Amino acid sequence: MQIQNCLLILKQTALAQGGRAADFARKGDATAKRLLHAHAEHKRTVDEVRKALKKRKIPFADSPLTNLNAALKKQLAAADFVISIGGDGTALAASHYVRDALMIGVNSAPGDSVGHFCAVNRANFAERLDAILSLKWRPVELARLQITLDKKPLRELALNDVLIAHYCPASTTRYLLRVGDQEEEQRSSGVWIATAAGSTAGIGSAGGRRMPLRSQQIQYLVRELYREPQRDYQLTRGFAPAAGGLTIASKMPDGRLYIDGARTQYLFPFGTRAHIEIAPQPLKLFL
Numbered sequence: 001m002q003i004q005n006c007l008l009i010l011k012q013t014a015l016a017q018g019g020r021a022a023d024f025a026r027k028g029d030a031t032a033k034r035l036l037h038a039h040a041e042h043k044r045t046v047d048e049v050r051k052a053l054k055k056r057k058i059p060f061a062d063s064p065l066t067n068l069n070a071a072l073k074k075q076l077a078a079a080d081f082v083i084s085i086g087g088d089g090t091a092l093a094a095s096h097y098v099r100d101a102l103m104i105g106v107n108s109a110p111g112d113s114v115g116h117f118c119a120v121n122r123a124n125f126a127e128r129l130d131a132i133l134s135l136k137w138r139p140v141e142l143a144r145l146q147i148t149l150d151k152k153p154l155r156e157l158a159l160n161d162v163l164i165a166h167y168c169p170a171s172t173t174r175y176l177l178r179v180g181d182q183e184e185e186q187r188s189s190g191v192w193i194a195t196a197a198g199s200t201a202g203i204g205s206a207g208g209r210r211m212p213l214r215s216q217q218i219q220y221l222v223r224e225l226y227r228e229p230q231r232d233y234q235l236t237r238g239f240a241p242a243a244g245g246l247t248i249a250s251k252m253p254d255g256r257l258y259i260d261g262a263r264t265q266y267l268f269p270f271g272t273r274a275h276i277e278i279a280p281q282p283l284k285l286f287l
Helices: 022-028 035-055 070-078 086-097 125-133
Strands: 006-011 062-066 081-086 100-105 140-142 145-149 152-158 161-166 172-178 184-186 190-194 216-221 238-240 248-251 255-259 264-267 273-278 283-285
Touching: 006 035, 006 070, 006 086, 022 035, 035 081, 035 125, 062 086, 081 086, 086 100, 086 273, 100 125, 140 238, 145 161, 145 264, 152 283, 161 172, 161 273, 172 190, 172 255, 216 273
Parallel strands: 006 062, 006 081, 081 100, 100 283
Antiparallel strands: 140 283, 145 152, 145 273, 161 190, 161 255, 172 184, 172 248, 190 216, 216 238, 248 273, 255 264
16 A cells, blocks of 8 residues: 555644643643643654654654644645544544545554544554555444535534533523424424434433444434423434434524534524435544
């Protein structure tokens, strides 16, 4: 296998970001005592990945995740191999714009970072890269979600989940939920919509079902539904057809639609409709 267009996406550590957390870390405060170690581990991992790529004469460019502008999004879409270095947050943010590329996540500080989508670390990156180059290790194709807001497809493809909720956690989420030919008006604290890969994340913590990794189904789950007397609610949890997906219409002036966490969000005001279905392009991720 030949890699012609390799792109590294790098996490910016809390220490590198500066601010209050970095100040507390440098003072040795207990709330931030792990930040110095995590920063050092991350730097060592980035150096090791670059070293391994140079040794194998693989051309690459790299960029911190903080530079996720229009130009970098185009680079991600055009790459043939993407390496995220950080944790799941870095991998998820990069994955939104990957189209045909193969992707691998490198957990840069395993003692401090969750790495569900990060199959390798500093110690075994070079060995696993050789397995990829020799075609001994193949990626898994993971279903992603395509979100359309008022008939406009969003660029981000969700690898884990979509959360629709009020922008204020203490406020009620009001909406119409349509799955297949059924529609219900509901009030709750929000709605999770997840892929198979995301079924162990937020929706799993809320009581959802773990799904086979290669499943093409869409799982949804309503959080803390307010049950009005004498109403029989049918659409509180379940699976939407992959082909048809589901639709949610906002009945809130200040709703939000979150993609794979809080980093990527869209306004979801009254009357806005979100249609969510399986994207035509899966993510080819090494796991």
